[in-house]
Amino acid sequence: ATTFRASEHQHIRYNPLQDEWVLVSAHRMKRPWQGQVEPPLLTPVPRHDPHNPLCPGATRANGEVNPHYEGTFLFDNDFPALQPDAPSPGPSDHPLFQAEAARGVCKVMCFHPWSDVTLPLMSVPEIRAVIDAWASVTEELGAQYPWVQIFENKGAMMGCSNPHPHCQVWASSFLPDVAQREERSQRAYQSQHGEPLLMEYGRQELLRKDRLVLTSEHWLVLVPFWAVWPFQTLLLPRRHVRRLPELTPAERDDLASIMKKLLTKYDNLFETSFPYSMGWHGAPMGSEAGANWDHWQLHAHYYPPLLRSATVRKFMVGYEMLAQAQRDLTPEQAAERLRALPEVHYRLGQK
Amino acid sequence: ATTFRASEHQHIRYNPLQDEWVLVSAHRMKRPWQGQVEPPLLTPVPRHDPHNPLCPGATRANGEVNPHYEGTFLFDNDFPALQPDAPSPGPSDHPLFQAEAARGVCKVMCFHPWSDVTLPLMSVPEIRAVIDAWASVTEELGAQYPWVQIFENKGAMMGCSNPHPHCQVWASSFLPDVAQREERSQRAYQSQHGEPLLMEYGRQELLRKDRLVLTSEHWLVLVPFWAVWPFQTLLLPRRHVRRLPELTPAERDDLASIMKKLLTKYDNLFETSFPYSMGWHGAPMGSEAGANWDHWQLHAHYYPPLLRSATVRKFMVGYEMLAQAQRDLTPEQAAERLRALPEVHYRLGQK
Ligand SMILES: O=P(O)(O)O[C@H]1O[C@H](CO)[C@@H](O)[C@H](O)[C@H]1O
Ligand SMILES: O=P(O)(O)O[C@H]1O[C@H](CO)[C@@H](O)[C@H](O)[C@H]1O
Numbered sequence: 001a002t003t004f005r006a007s008e009h010q011h012i013r014y015n016p017l018q019d020e021w022v023l024v025s026a027h028r029m030k031r032p033w034q035g036q037v038e039p040p041l042l043t044p045v046p047r048h049d050p051h052n053p054l055c056p057g058a059t060r061a062n063g064e065v066n067p068h069y070e071g072t073f074l075f076d077n078d079f080p081a082l083q084p085d086a087p088s089p090g091p092s093d094h095p096l097f098q099a100e101a102a103r104g105v106c107k108v109m110c111f112h113p114w115s116d117v118t119l120p121l122m123s124v125p126e127i128r129a130v131i132d133a134w135a136s137v138t139e140e141l142g143a144q145y146p147w148v149q150i151f152e153n154k155g156a157m158m159g160c161s162n163p164h165p166h167c168q169v170w171a172s173s174f175l176p177d178v179a180q181r182e183e184r185s186q187r188a189y190q191s192q193h194g195e196p197l198l199m200e201y202g203r204q205e206l207l208r209k210d211r212l213v214l215t216s217e218h219w220l221v222l223v224p225f226w227a228v229w230p231f232q233t234l235l236l237p238r239r240h241v242r243r244l245p246e247l248t249p250a251e252r253d254d255l256a257s258i259m260k261k262l263l264t265k266y267d268n269l270f271e272t273s274f275p276y277s278m279g280w281h282g283a284p285m286g287s288e289a290g291a292n293w294d295h296w297q298l299h300a301h302y303y304p305p306l307l308r309s310a311t312v313r314k315f316m317v318g319y320e321m322l323a324q325a326q327r328d329l330t331p332e333q334a335a336e337r338l339r340a341l342p343e344v345h346y347r348l349g350q351k
Numbered sequence: 352a353t354t355f356r357a358s359e360h361q362h363i364r365y366n367p368l369q370d371e372w373v374l375v376s377a378h379r380m381k382r383p384w385q386g387q388v389e390p391p392l393l394t395p396v397p398r399h400d401p402h403n404p405l406c407p408g409a410t411r412a413n414g415e416v417n418p419h420y421e422g423t424f425l426f427d428n429d430f431p432a433l434q435p436d437a438p439s440p441g442p443s444d445h446p447l448f449q450a451e452a453a454r455g456v457c458k459v460m461c462f463h464p465w466s467d468v469t470l471p472l473m474s475v476p477e478i479r480a481v482i483d484a485w486a487s488v489t490e491e492l493g494a495q496y497p498w499v500q501i502f503e504n505k506g507a508m509m510g511c512s513n514p515h516p517h518c519q520v521w522a523s524s525f526l527p528d529v530a531q532r533e534e535r536s537q538r539a540y541q542s543q544h545g546e547p548l549l550m551e552y553g554r555q556e557l558l559r560k561d562r563l564v565l566t567s568e569h570w571l572v573l574v575p576f577w578a579v580w581p582f583q584t585l586l587l588p589r590r591h592v593r594r595l596p597e598l599t600p601a602e603r604d605d606l607a608s609i610m611k612k613l614l615t616k617y618d619n620l621f622e623t624s625f626p627y628s629m630g631w632h633g634a635p636m637g638s639e640a641g642a643n644w645d646h647w648q649l650h651a652h653y654y655p656p657l658l659r660s661a662t663v664r665k666f667m668v669g670y671e672m673l674a675q676a677q678r679d680l681t682p683e684q685a686a687e688r689l690r691a692l693p694e695v696h697y698r699l700g701q702k
Contacts, residue, residue: 009437014449031430035512079382086360098365151669159666161386176675279673315510318502322630324527
């Protein structure tokens with residue numbers, strides 16, 4: 001019988017955090033790619049564009065004028081998917097037709113006054129300011145809403161409609177689907193094993209080492225065993241931390257520094273401004289914030305679509321949409337490639 | 352208090368088939384779109400290209416020469432994600448690191464000898480031949496494998512790497528994620544309500560009417576109450592049918608005709624060759640095929656990405672990946688638009 005090798009032999013892996021399976025078919029990287037390539041990033045972004053509604057001093061869709069902000073800048077999304085006052089659809093008349101009320105707020109957070117920078121090109125203190133702003137918006141909206149989703153869509157490929165460095169914050173009156181799954185899994189793990197799932201997971205990855213990308217005094221970055229996107233990573237604090245606002249000043253500084261390193265590696269991988277969607281997950285808040293959420297461990301997911309080059313992405317279509325996620329290289333191969341990349345940004349090195 | 356209107360007020364809806372929620376924020380269609388637009392389809396596809404490995408008479412990557420086929424043509428994928436003989440990864444050493452064996456086969460099915468046609472441009476008898484080929488490949492692979500996933504990725508936007516009209520068939524030794532969810536939901540519904548979930552659902556939609564797109568003697572097409580993609584549809588037989596091979600000749604003819612109508616409407620919506628991923632779900636097969644699968648109802652899902660025009664798609668990113676699917680028009684609005692479209696293809700009408 002042939003000896004199993006993950007890089008040669010397809011197999012399935014289980015994601016215990018989100019209760020999902022992924023098909024790992026690493027031998028598939030050998031196939032030629034004749035499909036769609038993404039348009040390369042050609043036009044350089046101007047540092048300041050008075051018509052860009054995210055820039056300092058610009059006028060937004062609702063007529064408001066942005067301040068001449070110098071650090072981060074948080075404002076209400078002019079086209080929010082969640083509004084605070086939507087009426088309820090009322091009781092459902094049939095178990096197959098269930099609708100429920102959804103209330104919330106959507107905010108936009110600019111990371112920097114300049115349009116031509118991205119997080120990895122910002123300084124560590126500037127990134128630290130973003131982290132502080134994330135913590136305070138979580139605290140502020142979490143006072144009212146059970147879930148505060150901070151997420152960044154970076155790059156046109158990820159549906160980002162504005163090149164200015166920014167993220168979004170959507171707070172909701174309900175626990176979204178993915179949050180529900182992570183809540184169920186983490187709660188079950190804690191009650192079965194007596195400790196938080198992600199604490200034990202981080203500890204194991206530190207021992208096993210082959211999926212680690214970066215480690216620092218307070219943080220770990222790794223390609224999870226069950227990663228779906230080619231270069232997906234998970235960012236975890238070493239200490240048991242339930243939510244962003246709990247991070248100490250030292251942990252925040254260290255986070256800024258490890259984020260800069262990770263995002264620099266990402267940009268260096270294909271020498272491009274690496275697209276991704278990323279977001280933070282922490283314990284639910286709102287009126288239940290005081291309950292026992294010790295099974296939760298704060299973490300960030302990075303989901304980058306690129307597979308082979310700056311213009312060839314992984315398409316999560318067909319089989320993935322109808323059956324199961326599938327990946328074309330092993331998480332260990334991805335981690336190894338990311339580990340080997342320099343921590344100096346290719347654009348800064350050239351200077 | 353304001354009266355609830357689905358097209359004005361965001362709310363969440365439950366998908367009882369896949370146990371998921373979607374956020375419906377129809378008012379969001381009002382926002383301007385400044386993000387990525389897809390490249391338009393410019394180069395016409397030649398009817399025959401001897402270098403296209405899907406064409407009759409062409410040589411494939413493994414050196415095999417395709418026959419001069421005149422109808423459908425089924426062959427083994429030269430770069431399969433699933434192979435019949437992969438060894439097992441062996442027992443897991445930790446509950447957070449679970450891997451299992453995956454075996455299977457991947458096939459490609461050409462729909463037609465010409466590269467410049469698509470299903471809606473084919474004749475009803477030609478589509479009927481595709482349906483017969485789907486039924487027999489299901490029967491053939493289902494003799495060995497518990498899950499046979501037929502899916503079509505149409506269009507470069509859906510990662511389709513070859514313009515020749517074709518679909519894929521991936522059969523696996525395991526029940527993929529989505530199949531497991533549908534299995535759980537349908538089984539639970541049957542045991543609670545004494546009838547198949549999708550039978551009752553189809554009946555209700557026939558009564559409620561506002562999400563119907565097309566009906567025929569044997570089939571229904573509707574935008575499900577819980578649709579995620581802007582113009583997503585569900586194709587259902589009226590009779591209780593568990594799997595494709597069970598379809599009668601009359602049901603197959605009628606299916607060919609309703610598929611042609613649906614795909615014509617799709618192309619007419621934005622006057623483009625409408626991209627989508629579609630696939631069939633039926634009761635599991637393999638060694639357990641003889642068990643009681645009466646809770647299953649055969650169905651096809653169509654997941655098309657376009658939102659506003661032939662070049663502006665819905666991006667399922669950020670919030671959608673990290674929290675919950677979100678849609679920008681109601682399923683009822685989508686159904687109304689699809690219903691209103693002609694059943695004659697815009698390219699045939701012009702002639
Ligand atoms: O097999 P193809 O058409 O080359 O590839 C396409 O479909 C597959 C199955 O959905 C996906 O895994 C690939 O990412 C996609 O590009
Ligand atoms: O809000 P934006 O950046 O205009 O829009 C983007 O992010 C949203 C949240 O993930 C998605 O719903 C949109 O499809 C996407 O284009």
